[in-house]
Amino acid sequence: MxxxxxxxxxxxxxxxxxxxxxxxxxxxxxxxxxxxxxxxxxxxxxxxxxxxxxxxxxxxxxxxxxxxxxxxxxxxxxxxxxxxxxxxxxxxxxxxxxxxxxxxxxxxxxxxxxxxxxxxxxxxxxxxxxxxxxxxxxxxxxxxxxxxxxxxxxxxxxxxxxxxxxxxxxxxxxxxxxxxxxxxxxxxxxxxxxxxxxxxxxxxxxxxxxxxxxxxxxxxxxxxxxxxxxxxxxxxxGRKVLFELEKTQREPGKVVLELQGVSADNDKRLPAMRGIDLKVRSGEIVGVAGVAGNGQSELGEVITGLRTCTGGRILVNGKEVTNRHARTSIDLGVAHIPEDRTHVGTAPNLSITDNVIMKKYREPPIARGTSLDRGAAQEMAQGLKSEYTILAPSVETPARNLSGGNLQRVILARELSSEPSLLIAMQPTRGLDVGAIEGVQQLLLEQREQGAAILLISEELEEIFTLSDRIVVIYEGEIVADGVEPDAEKVGLLMTGGSRSSSKERAA
Ligand SMILES: Nc1ncnc2c1ncn2[C@@H]1O[C@H](COP(=O)(O)OP(=O)(O)O)[C@@H](O)[C@H]1O
Ligand SMILES: [Mg+2]
Missing domain, CATH: 3.40.50.300 (P-loop containing nucleotide triphosphate hydrolases)
Known part of the structure; x- marks a missing residue:
């Protein structure tokens, strides 16, 4: 040889x-x-x-x-x-x-x-x-x-x-x-x-x-x-992976999310979103394709109330949520699968139970008067643990001990069990293994089936193509195309600024 x-x-x-x-x-x-x-x-x-x-x-x-x-x-x-x-x-x-x-x-x-x-x-x-x-x-x-x-x-x-x-x-x-x-x-x-x-x-x-x-x-x-x-x-x-996702034909319903000319800055206080208009309807998955760093993180954050808008309006089910507290969007049925699972998505030192009830501890049966019913919380966590196949020794296992795929399931269990009307899914399968990816994608399709409006922000084009009913492309903080075909070449060209040169200097 x-x-x-x-x-x-x-x-x-x-x-x-x-x-x-x-x-x-x-x-x-x-x-x-x-x-x-x-x-x-x-x-x-x-x-x-x-x-x-x-x-x-x-x-x-x-x-x-x-x-x-x-x-x-x-x-x-x-x-x-x-x-x-x-x-x-x-x-x-x-x-x-x-x-x-x-x-x-x-x-x-x-x-x-x-x-x-x-x-x-x-x-x-x-x-x-x-x-x-x-x-x-x-x-x-x-x-x-x-x-x-x-x-x-x-x-x-x-x-x-x-x-x-x-x-x-x-x-x-x-x-x-x-x-x-x-x-x-x-x-x-x-x-x-x-x-x-x-x-x-x-x-x-x-x-x-x-x-x-x-x-x-x-x-x-x-x-x-x-x-x-x-x-x-x-x-x-080490086990079979199916590669078959069932997606039904479905007419989108009423507009759930509407962005009107929304702008926002990034962490360096530079403009990251420049006047974005976007609508997502009930029962529809809108996929946002883009190369990392073109404003997609900020897009997810302004909708979920984690970042301030510098201009424009955001409406959820017709109600304005622009620059309101994150609680406002939660109360309007907005669920969020964040990009950063370990710090934003979960509290690493808290148990699975505490992580899954985070959004529900104010409601019965978990809230009992002003105190928390631990037994009810654990019971609910136990149910979610089996429903979402979270693999862990018990519901009292701290989140930090979970693998990436199981941690993502904890987040999904918490966010999806509230039957959201709008789901903002950011890089939902990043870093997961092929088997776990399929499970997460399946859950997104189930939410669509139940009538949720879903905004899918992902750097995986294949994922965008497989799941989306409509594809938009974000480039330098603008939606440069809305409703493009799932064609890697076309979308790729738009993602990199079309005929514009890729070098920052030459683009200027
Ligand atoms: N510098 C390091 N110190 C400690 N553990 C490491 C280090 N680099 C890799 N590992 C561990 O070794 C294993 C293999 O990692 P790696 O070679 O990076 O895998 P891959 O490139 O296939 O993702 C992982 O469990 C990882 O956490
Ligand atoms: Mg590696």
Whole structure:
């Protein structure tokens, strides 16, 4: 076998966690090898070991058949192995070229920057990586910054490029471009490890797939043509996942949520929403598509009363809630699945019981006069725990001990059991495993069935497409399209500002 890299019996522990247990991984010359697994499966850890950043407790690494020992990423780079992490490491105030040269022994590079600029542009061209070498990093979009990271690795002469969840920050077109670049890299004889938890992507781009579950390999180097999404999902989560959501035909009813020219600032006091008009009707799911940071968080927050509007009006069932206390929207039947589950969504130190009754402790049977009926509260929590299949030892388990999927179920139990007329669902499946995702999506469809108006804010286009009755696109704080077709290319173009350039400077 023509293995460029072999990892054998790798075990890597962190305090209290075995991140990788006796893992074997093989990378061939000129292949795109996907490392697939859900959150926490140990993908990043395994590749961070290969990139020389972590030392494993056990196991060996062979490169071109020779055993190697890495003391730093520098050692791995010297053997042609480089990793692009999920969080980039570029210096914002410096140019593309300066960033790429940083840390290299190129003594007088500052004197001949233009020479290097040309060199960068040339490598960029070779791999279809459009970058302008003399602009500063802060002027670039996230997608462009990723290209700089790739260029940096190519300039260092890597033969093996490891990319950790590279598509999570990209819009659909950018993903297409990245895939083209990856393909041209393998044509040039390079090898790529592509880390992902997304089945579709892995099926599209990989030559072979290795699956990790809870730190162990459940499938090694399989051919995408000989497997299916369902089988891969099963290997990832250890049980069957259906991929079938039932969505009925349904005519939307009366307008439940109406935004009239709503504006708001972000936390940095810069305009985040600019005069948004939007209506959501009963029994309808309106999906808001957009690249993170274009005003969608603020949109959810102004409706639920967590953020001040600087202009416009918000009506729920015809009643004005603009800049009212969050309690006003709760009383009008607004439920909220927040983006931040651990801090905004739940109280981590309180029990499941306390978390699910948060909105009901003022009402009977839980409120008894001025006191709280603990028994009634626990009884209700017990019912919700089984109805929403919250897996925990008891209803007195603190929220902080729950996994992401179970924590989200606690939130759903609390919010949905109040039979809301309006549901604001923000990134409702982010970070959940495929099985949990399907369960959450099913619950949203049930709410639609019961006549709730649902505003779905999600960065997962597939989720928006599957669930929405109507799709709107948000870009730089404006709704740039209302009622677009579920077409990734069209929506993607709108999400990135249509024909506008993606670079902040050029857009200005
Ligand atoms: N630096 C660290 N310290 C402690 N635990 C860690 C660290 N990095 C990862 N882990 C744990 O190791 C496990 C595997 O994590 P990771 O490799 O990041 O998974 P993946 O990339 O597949 O999501 C998880 O349980 C995670 O919490
Ligand atoms: Mg990871």
């Amino acid at each position: 023509d293995n460029l890299v072999e990892m054998r019996g790798i075990t890597k522990r962190f305090p209290g966690v075995i991140a990788n247990e006796d893992v074997d991984f093989e990378l061939r010359h000129g292949e795109i090898h996907a490392l697939l697994g859900e959150n926490g499966a140990g993908k990043s850890t395994l590749m961070t070991v290969l990139a020389g950043l972590y030392r494993p407790e056990a196991g060996t690494i062979l490169v071109r058949g020779n055993p190697v020992g890495f003391n730093s990423p520098r050692d791995a780079i010297d053997l042609g192995i480089g990793m692009i992490h999920q969080h980039f490491t570029l210096i914002e105030s410096q140019t593309v070229t300066e960033n790429i040269l940083l840390g290299l022994d190129e003594p007088r590079f500052l004197m001949r920057l233009s020479h290097y600029d040309k060199q960068m542009a040339k490598i960029g061209e070779q791999y279809g990586l459009q970058v302008t070498p003399d602009v500063k990093i802060w002027q670039l979009s996230v997608g462009e910054q990723q290209r700089v990271e790739i260029l940096k690795m190519l300039y260092r002469g890597v033969e093996v490029l490891i990319m950790d969840e590279p598509t999570s920050v990209l819009a659909p077109q950018e993903i297409e471009e990245l895939f083209k670049t990856l393909r041209s890299m393998v044509e040039e004889g390079k090898s790529i490890v592509f880390i992902s938890h997304k089945l579709n992507e892995v099926m599209t781009i990989a030559d072979r797939i290795t699956v990790l579950r809870q730190g162990r390999v459940t499938a090694a180097g399989i051919d995408p043509a000989s497997t299916s999404k369902a089988e891969l999902a099963n290997l990832m989560v």
